[in-house]
Amino acid sequence: GDSVTQMEGPVTLSEEAFLTINCTYTATGYPSLFWYVQYPGEGLQLLLKATKADDKGSNKGFEATYRKETTSFHLEKGSVQVSDSAVYFCALSERAAGNKLTFGGGTRVLVKP
Amino acid sequence: SQTIHQWPATLVQPVGSPLSLECTVEGTSNPNLYWYRQAAGRGLQLLFYSVGIGQISSEVPQNLSASRPQDRQFILSSKKLLLSDSGFYLCAWSGGQASNQPQHFGDGTRLSIL
Numbered sequence: 630g631d632s633v634t635q636m637e638g639p640v641t642l643s644e645e646a647f648l649t650i651n652c653t654y655t656a657t658g659y660p661s662l663f664w665y666v667q668y669p670g671e672g673l674q675l676l677l678k679a680t681k682a683d684d685k686g687s688n689k690g691f692e693a694t695y696r697k698e699t700t701s702f703h704l705e706k707g708s709v710q711v712s713d714s715a716v717y718f719c720a721l722s723e724r725a726a727g728n729k730l731t732f733g734g735g736t737r738v739l740v741k742p
Numbered sequence: 743s744q745t746i747h748q749w750p751a752t753l754v755q756p757v758g759s760p761l762s763l764e765c766t767v768e769g770t771s772n773p774n775l776y777w778y779r780q781a782a783g784r785g786l787q788l789l790f791y792s793v794g795i796g797q798i799s800s801e802v803p804q805n806l807s808a809s810r811p812q813d814r815q816f817i818l819s820s821k822k823l824l825l826s827d828s829g830f831y832l833c834a835w836s837g838g839q840a841s842n843q844p845q846h847f848g849d850g851t852r853l854s855i856l
Contacts, residue, residue: 661842672748672832672847673786680842718785722843728774728836729801730845734785 631656635719635733642709642740650704650736652719660721662695662702667716709740744769748833748848756856761820763851765833773835775816780830828855
């Protein structure tokens with residue numbers, strides 16, 4: 630079945646540091662890929678998405694590129710802020726699986742001033 | 743624009759009591775609807791999803807049930823809560839049948855069982 634693996638946290642960074650969160654996936658077909666962010670005490674918000682190979686999703690300074698050859702969708706941000714402290718979830722959706730989302734375990738990011 | 747509402751935001755219930763969590767979506771019709779549970783410090787587990795009124799698919803065997811009495815209403819229920827039902831419950835919706843449609847989440851209900 631489908632699965633998503635992302636690096637375990639917590640990831641602790643200083644403000645203005647570079648952030649990378651690795652995400653790899655296993656899928657039977659051609660999935661769409663997503664990053665969601667969860668701020669403390671809140672639900673999940675869609676951060677960005679990519680629907681085909683080599684697509685780059687971007688939002689709020691975050692970027693991720695759909696790499697079919699390496700089955701990866703790593704999230705990056707060049708200069709993090711304290712307000713980026715949150716849990717980040719990588720996820721995939723596949724039509725053959727009824728368009729249900731398969732989530733990674735989440736990566737907690739803590740940005741210190 | 744579309745919005746999703748979940749209530750209550752927090753709930754404390756004794757073991758063995760019933761449960762009813764409600765989720766409604768506005769601004770769209772015939773959405774796909776989902777219930778997830780997030781245990782403390784962990785990822786999300788899909789509990790139920792629905793592609794239409796009265797159509798419910800269960801992902802994992804459990805003490806919970808779901809119903810969709812109206813197009814944009816999704817209810818999560820239990821007759822007798824267990825300690826293991828504690829967690830953060832999230833409702834979500836998505837539009838269309840394409841896999842590139844993202845899911846949009848409510849603010850969640852934090853359920854504590856005593």
